[in-house]
Structure formats: C-alpha cells, structure tokens
Amino acid sequence: MAYKIAIIVGSLREGSINRKVARSICALRDDNLDCSMIEIGDLPLYNQDLDSDPPEPWTRFRHKVGEADGVLFCSPEYNRGIPGVLKNAIDVGSRPYGKSVFDKKPAAIVTASPGGIGGFGANHQIRQAGVFLNMPMMQQPEAYLGHVTDDSFDADGRLKEGPLKGLIEVLAHAFHDWVHMIHESRRLLAEDSAHAARAREHV
Numbered sequence: 001m002a003y004k005i006a007i008i009v010g011s012l013r014e015g016s017i018n019r020k021v022a023r024s025i026c027a028l029r030d031d032n033l034d035c036s037m038i039e040i041g042d043l044p045l046y047n048q049d050l051d052s053d054p055p056e057p058w059t060r061f062r063h064k065v066g067e068a069d070g071v072l073f074c075s076p077e078y079n080r081g082i083p084g085v086l087k088n089a090i091d092v093g094s095r096p097y098g099k100s101v102f103d104k105k106p107a108a109i110v111t112a113s114p115g116g117i118g119g120f121g122a123n124h125q126i127r128q129a130g131v132f133l134n135m136p137m138m139q140q141p142e143a144y145l146g147h148v149t150d151d152s153f154d155a156d157g158r159l160k161e162g163p164l165k166g167l168i169e170v171l172a173h174a175f176h177d178w179v180h181m182i183h184e185s186r187r188l189l190a191e192d193s194a195h196a197a198r199a200r201e202h203v
C-alpha cells in the first residue's frame with residue numbers, strides 16, 4: 001500500500017533545488033510513497049482573527065495536509081533559519097488550537113543548500129516546531145544536504161549519479177520505513193486494545 005505524503009517545500013522559486021530534491025525522493029519510492037506537493041505561496045499570512053472565517057487557501061492547505069499519512073519538509077535555509085513562507089504554512093496548519101493538521105503525523109526534514117552546512121539551522125528550527133506540533137520526526141539519517149546546486153541535476157531535474165543520489169536513496173527508503181513503522185505500530189496497538197476490551201467483556 002502506498003502512503004499519501006504531503007510534501008511542503010520552503011521555497012517558492014521556480015528552479016528550487018529543494019523542490020528537485022523532493023521530486024527525486026518521490027521518484028525513488030513511487031511504488032510506496034504517493035506524493036503530492038502542497039503549494040504554500042498563496043497562503044495569506046496567519047492572523048488569528050481570521051480563524052472564525054478562514055480564507056479558502058488556508059482551508060485547502062489544511063485539508064490536503066490533513067488527509068496525508070505523512071509529511072516531508074524540504075526547505076532551504078534563509079539567514080540561518082526557516083524561510084518565512086514555510087513558517088507561515090506551519091502556523092496556518094497548526095491552528096485553530098486543538099485542530100492542528102500536523103498532530104501525530106510522521107514526518108521528515110530535508111534541507112538543501114549550495115552552502116557547506118546544508119541548511120542545518122533551518123532544519124533544526126523546523127524540527128523544533130515539529131516537537132511542539134507532536135509530529136514523530138524521523139531522526140536518522142539527518143539530511144543537511146550541502147553543496148547542492150543546479151549542476152547536481154540533469155536537464156530534466158533528475159539527480160545525476162553520485163554520492164548525493166546515493167544519500168537520497170537511503171533517505172527515501174528510511175522515510176518510507178519510518179511512516180510505515182508509525183502507522184503499523186498504531187494499528188497493532190489498536191488491535192491489542194480491541195482484543196483486551198473483548199477479553200474483559202467475557203470475564
């Protein structure tokens with residue numbers, strides 16, 4: 001069974017390397033990851049006053065993330081932190097209070113940059129939000145992808161052969177296994193609870 005994955009890219013740039021990385025991860029696991037890019041560029045800035053009558057793009061975004069089995073964040077780092085557009089999307093999805101669409105969703109974070117430290121700062125700021133949002137976040141492999149440039153991809157946007165492609169393959173497999181483990185554990189726990197409840201009825 002393919003898991004539905006909401007991919008949220010923290011760059012609005014047409015030729016974004018992070019978008020290409022996201023596509024590569026999906027292409028490598030297209031048999032068991034059913035990926036959709038969830039666009040965030042049209043989300044009005046989060047304003048709690050609007051929660052009583054939310055703008056349509058907020059509702060659409062919340063619905064799309066809400067129906068996913070997992071979330072993959074692929075983002076650049078801006079000034080050592082989360083790009084504003086991504087933070088806004090996280091804030092929109094997290095509200096109204098108690099109705100966060102991120103709650104309990106297994107997730108992973110990938111940051112890619114032409115720079116050497118691979119968006120480490122942004123990666124950990126997303127991770128920090130994920131802690132509060134109660135998202136089981138894949139721990140390993142960590143994905144601070146440094147020295148990623150347009151030259152890392154061919155004319156069709158596919159990763160060229162090399163160490164980066166090898167790392168992305170490892171990541172794609174690990175992410176699938178992570179999502180599967182979380183959902184399978186919950187299914188087994190629910191089965192156990194149902195079994196225990198039936199056993200109590202027959203005492």
Ligand SMILES: Cc1cc2nc3c(=O)[nH]c(=O)nc-3n(C[C@H](O)[C@H](O)[C@H](O)COP(=O)(O)O)c2cc1C
Nearest residue numbers: 011013016017018076077078079080113114115119
């Ligand atoms: C406003 C801004 C701030 C940036 N800050 C950082 C940074 O802190 N660290 C970094 O590695 N790269 C930084 N960069 C460079 C980006 O990593 C680079 O532009 C990258 O290609 C953006 O990702 P994208 O291709 O997915 O759009 C910054 C770029 C912009 C436009």
